[in-house]
Amino acid sequence: MHLVPVEKLERFIRSCLTASGIREPDARIVAGLMTEADLNGSDGHGVFRLPQYIQRIQCGGMNVSPNIRVLRETGATALVDGDNAMGHLVMRFATELAMDKAAANGVAWVGVRHSNHAGPAALYAKMPMRRDMVGLYVAVGSANHLPPWGGTEMLLSTNPIAVAIPAGEEPPIVLDMATTVAAYGKVKTAAQRGEPMPEGWMMDRLGKPLTDPKRAAEGFLLPIGGPKGYGLSLVFGLMAGTLNGAAFGRDVVDFNADSRTVTNTGQLIVAISIESFMAADAFKRNVDAVIRSMRASPTLPGVDAVRVPGERSHQIRLQRQRDGIPIHGGLYRTLSELAEALDAEMFS
Amino acid sequence: MHLVPVEKLERFIRSCLTASGIREPDARIVAGLMTEADLNGSDGHGVFRLPQYIQRIQCGGMNVSPNIRVLRETGATALVDGDNAMGHLVMRFATELAMDKAAANGVAWVGVRHSNHAGPAALYAKMPMRRDMVGLYVAVGSANHLPPWGGTEMLLSTNPIAVAIPAGEEPPIVLDMATTVAAYGKVKTAAQRGEPMPEGWMMDRLGKPLTDPKRAAEGFLLPIGGPKGYGLSLVFGLMAGTLNGAAFGRDVVDFNADSRTVTNTGQLIVAISIESFMAADAFKRNVDAVIRSMRASPTLPGVDAVRVPGERSHQIRLQRQRDGIPIHGGLYRTLSELAEALDAEMFS
Secondary structure: OEEEOHHHHHHHHHHHHHHOOOOHHHHHHHHHHHHHHHHOOOOOOOHHHHHHHHHHHHOOOOOOOOOOEEEEEOOOEEEEEOOOOOHHHHHHHHHHHHHHHHHHHOEEEEEEEEEOOOOOOHHHHHHHHHHOEEEEEEEOOOOOOEOOOOEOOOOEOOOOEEEEEOOOOOOOEEEEEOOEOOOHHHHHHHHHHOOOOOOOOEEEOOOOEEOOHHHHHHEEEOEOOOHHHHHHHHHHHHHHOHHHOOOOHHHOOOOOOOOOOOOOEEEEEEEEEHHHOOOHHHHHHHHHHHHHHHHOOOEOOOOOOOOOOOHHHHHHHHHHHHHOEEEOHHHHHHHHHHHHHHOOOOOO | OEEEOHHHHHHHHHHHHHHOOOOHHHHHHHHHHHHHHHHOOOOOOOHHHHHHHHHHHHOOOOOOOOOOEEEEEOOOEEEEEOOOOOHHHHHHHHHHHHHHHHHHHOEEEEEEEEEOOOOOOHHHHHHHHHHOEEEEEEEOOOOOOEOOOOEOOOOEOOOOEEEEEOOOOOOOEEEEEOOEOOOHHHHHHHHHHOOOOOOOOEEEOOOOEEOOHHHHHHEEEOEOOOHHHHHHHHHHHHHHOHHHOOOOHHHOOOOOOOOOOOOOEEEEEEEEEHHHOOOHHHHHHHHHHHHHHHHOOOEOOOOOOOOOOOHHHHHHHHHHHHHOEEEOHHHHHHHHHHHHHHOOOOOO
């Protein structure tokens, strides 16, 4: 296990990206967001994904000189064409636009097409908070791992949702969840670490539990609440994919297996200006009160404390800012090889 | 079991409401929506709730002469004060407003405070479809039945979400779900029918399964996906309740136990104009294709067919329009007594 200072990790990512042809200002944005993912404890969605991104760039599956632009626009909506850029760039563009529109019209809904995997959902949901807005992000996952309820054909992805709600003195509430019991990133992390998965994450095609992450290709993820999680994944996919003219269902490219084909990933961000409903300070005080009432409430036998979404991530962030970001042995070796191949700066 | 024609049920509800002091045009709206709920198979949220609504009116807990009005407004948002009207009236007002604003600005987000229980979530999510819009509805449930994850104090409700997405030749996709494994309405229906609940719906305060619906007061509902359902219930409650200045958490009045105290129920409706993103016809054709791909996909052993959300409700609707709405013996007796007490027209 290596503990890498935040700035070193960010510089390493930037160096790998520019060595792969990404423009310097773009590399700076992506490296910042990827490091942010690791800082927040999203271990399956930060630097862990770098080798895959680089491979896709090298295979010509992602555009290193994109022209991200607005295709359609109303007072409170926009449809953005990501021009097959790295998803982080597309979603940052879309979220900035959503915040500007929400500042003018109270709320904004911006959808994107021709995007790519953009890291953890929370990254974008959290951005509007700095302008006293609630953020809501939905994405079509970058590979289908979920069949419709009762089915065996993987027509759906983990299609995640993230919602970020600012508080006053307390850390914000940040929910970031897949519509499956486990995100596929967690399966990949377990495989890389050589750890088994708990029962309930995956099922094989006969309906039996699957716990060996190396056998992941033989089965599929399970939705939360059975038909309910399936329903959420479906409507999120229609709103983030189909409505934006992005891939959904059979059209989704498995970006784990195929680094060449354009994914046409769809995502959406909603920014809601708190001041449209009440004074932001009053709202944040009320959120503080809700958080404190949850935290102070009695627990079930054997449970140490009630937590609110985002609390654990916030604690990890404080710790990693201080101590650095832990990179386990397997990933460290992979990244070393990548640095060598790209002639990029390693963080050791 | 009685099969009651749709028009007769609607007239009965209207008659009971006007006999209780609700103004004739308002009674017409509420009766239409409540009958719609039964027609769609939402048995726990239609006429089943009438005695409770009437009791609340008689106890002075609901305003029969409300002045529903806009408190704050931007181009794409509004905050509506329901003036403690029946929730159906408040949400119909809010949804009409949201559709008008979405027609002008692409999307609209309308929140309400001082509302009340408004029946099934799908009623309001479905309304925008007739103007080629996607509808999204979230509510703070009208009684707390859910503790935060790991806790035992019921600070949260089933806080439901509904999303309605229009299709072309296929019936629309209509997801209407509680963030708990079961809605509390289902527990009430089971109790009224004298049927046990499946394991997984509820848990007692020691963490043991609770299956007798008559013992419901001794335990609490379970969230979908454990901490994920808790997280959804929390953020939905903050957006539909706290952001609107409506009750959430400890402030929520249990409308099953208390018919006098003003509930200050919060709800929100989002209308998204499809034409802001793509031609509505093209979108609907694409939704048809998604629905058909789901339905044609292979099933797990023992499963007869893959369904999409709203499909079963759509089939029930066709059947009930033809055959009438089934009212079981216990409910029939309750409604007969209500009609007699109000000197209202019975549907027999």
